[in-house]
Amino acid sequence: MRRLLTTLLCNLAIGCGASHAAPGVSGPAARQAVDFAFAGIDGDVVSDERTSGRVTVLLFATTFDLDSQAQAKLLEDLYRTHAPRINAVLVCLEAPQNVELVRGFRDVLHLSYAVSLADQDEVRSGARFPAVRAVPTWIVLDRSARVKVQHEGAVSSEALALLVKRGE
Secondary structure (H helix, E strand, C coil), X not given: CHHHHHHHHHHHHHCCCCCCCXXXXXXXXXXXXXXXXXXXXXXXXXXXXXXXXXXXXXXXXXXXXXXXXXXXXXXXXXXXXXXXCCEEEEEEECCHHHHHHHHHHHXXXXXXXXXXXXXXXXXXXXXXXXXXXXXXXXXXXXXXCEEEEEEECCCCHHHHHHXXXXXX
């Protein structure tokens, strides 16, 4: 029931579909560097320029989805412990007027990595990575900002470590 409600809310809020795994990326998306720039919740900009040179993990999520909340915390754990060091970015798919809600989300979960805000249209038009159709969605970029992995849905800490390893 919770999964159905989350899917319905997600469809209403950001137009996403059912979750499915897409563990690897091929074609043009895997060969081209990704250009992205999302508004950080503290007035900064989270962009490919800011994250270049390291493996970058992007988590597309929402504040109202329980899986998103758990996955954001899981990313925090990986961000603090992974060696070599990685970049981590939470892209909250929320309307701009919800910035205070997203700040609260970050603070309650004690997230120390970059948190940004974007709506679905911005995600579709502002970057060259595969479509984000569900939350949570993981995208791992290599050091050259090329998409190496995309995965829709929740993962375990072990599975997340493997996704990141594929990006190295």
